[in-house]
Amino acid sequence: MRPTWVEIDINSLKSNFLQVKKIVGDKVGVVSIVKADAYGHGSIAVSRALVESGTDMLGVATVEEALEIRDSGIKSPIVILGGVQPDEVETVAKNNLIPSLFSISTARAIDKYAQKARVRVRYHLKVDTGMNRLGVAPNDICDFLENLINLRNLELEGVFTHFANAEGDSTDLTIKQIEDFNMMLSIINQARFRPKYMHSANSAAIQRFPESHMNLVRPGIMLYGSGNMGDSELKPVMRLKTKIIQTKRIAVGTPVSYGGTFVASRPTIIATLPIGYADGYIRTLSNRAMVSIKGSTAPVVGTVCMDLTMIDVTEVPDARVGDEVVVFGDEKVSAEDVARWANTISYEVFSIIGKRVPRVYM
Numbered sequence: 001m002r003p004t005w006v007e008i009d010i011n012s013l014k015s016n017f018l019q020v021k022k023i024v025g026d027k028v029g030v031v032s033i034v035k036a037d038a039y040g041h042g043s044i045a046v047s048r049a050l051v052e053s054g055t056d057m058l059g060v061a062t063v064e065e066a067l068e069i070r071d072s073g074i075k076s077p078i079v080i081l082g083g084v085q086p087d088e089v090e091t092v093a094k095n096n097l098i099p100s101l102f103s104i105s106t107a108r109a110i111d112k113y114a115q116k117a118r119v120r121v122r123y124h125l126k127v128d129t130g131m132n133r134l135g136v137a138p139n140d141i142c143d144f145l146e147n148l149i150n151l152r153n154l155e156l157e158g159v160f161t162h163f164a165n166a167e168g169d170s171t172d173l174t175i176k177q178i179e180d181f182n183m184m185l186s187i188i189n190q191a192r193f194r195p196k197y198m199h200s201a202n203s204a205a206i207q208r209f210p211e212s213h214m215n216l217v218r219p220g221i222m223l224y225g226s227g228n229m230g231d232s233e234l235k236p237v238m239r240l241k242t243k244i245i246q247t248k249r250i251a252v253g254t255p256v257s258y259g260g261t262f263v264a265s266r267p268t269i270i271a272t273l274p275i276g277y278a279d280g281y282i283r284t285l286s287n288r289a290m291v292s293i294k295g296s297t298a299p300v301v302g303t304v305c306m307d308l309t310m311i312d313v314t315e316v317p318d319a320r321v322g323d324e325v326v327v328f329g330d331e332k333v334s335a336e337d338v339a340r341w342a343n344t345i346s347y348e349v350f351s352i353i354g355k356r357v358p359r360v361y362m
Helices: 011-025 035-039 043-053 064-069 086-094 104-116 136-146 173-191 203-208 335-341 345-353
Strands: 002-008 030-032 057-060 079-080 096-101 121-126 154-160 196-200 238-243 246-250 270-274 292-294 298-301 309-312 323-328 360-361
Touching: 011 030, 011 043, 011 096, 011 203, 035 043, 035 064, 035 345, 043 057, 043 064, 057 064, 064 079, 064 086, 096 104, 104 136, 104 154, 121 238, 136 173, 154 173, 173 335, 270 323, 298 309, 323 335, 335 345
Parallel strands: 002 360, 030 057, 057 079, 079 096, 096 121, 121 154, 154 196
Antiparallel strands: 002 238, 238 323, 246 270, 270 309, 292 298, 292 323
């Protein structure tokens, strides 16, 4: 096996889930977000662990993601947050999946199939309160409901929205979104719809805006040990590891990797790691990132290649071929550190780790 792998700590995942429950309390349910292969952690193993921990539902982005989980034998409710297309309706109904709706044409397609199949299909209505991405806008909600009310084979199980800036320094937009969401819920109830679930809180809002908890929350990044906004005792779940496959000594003035973006200013020991941007260790980390090795840190030097990355181990005593290197996930180098060096967020750091990097579940 290629000596690059990811370790997933299932106990830490379960601990983070319990932190969510500690914050929201027993009366609030949880939709655990496992889209994008559970943020790169492996959707099937992660979903099983979260079901064991007591999650009420699982949340994905696409029908394909839902089917992968369902085909593994997991029977828990699965909400497709990104919506569905009319040609996916039969698959959704046959696999007992819960679509989110924000399109009347899709709603009519589901109703038509449900009538033919003599079933009722549960759905969650998505409303847009300020994200301006997906959802029914406040100005359109009344007309939308008038069209929905005649679709007798659909069952409105939930209503939800998504916050655009719950983690930001200013709370104004999130407070406005909560107010608009409550206003739209009032209109929905006045139209004689009776949704069982109302949900708006993502990981940041779970921690910062208790008024957003409603009776269902949608933790994502905090399940995976990132996105701590306060006193939550979140534990890292993913550790990306590799091993040194070669070391060499280079003289002053010697360039390293494509383009010679690093030139040795002293006699230097270079160690080569079998990981690169094809594995999700992106090129923007070139000459910026650090890795953890033998209780110390070592800088990434030269341009990150498709399959290989070089580090400077001159200051690491006795670094040699076969030594284990933690790319991120220990007390020396976190996913947040990598995100900062790459000018991105930990969500991306996790989710772009490629399929050719095996996941080992601890």
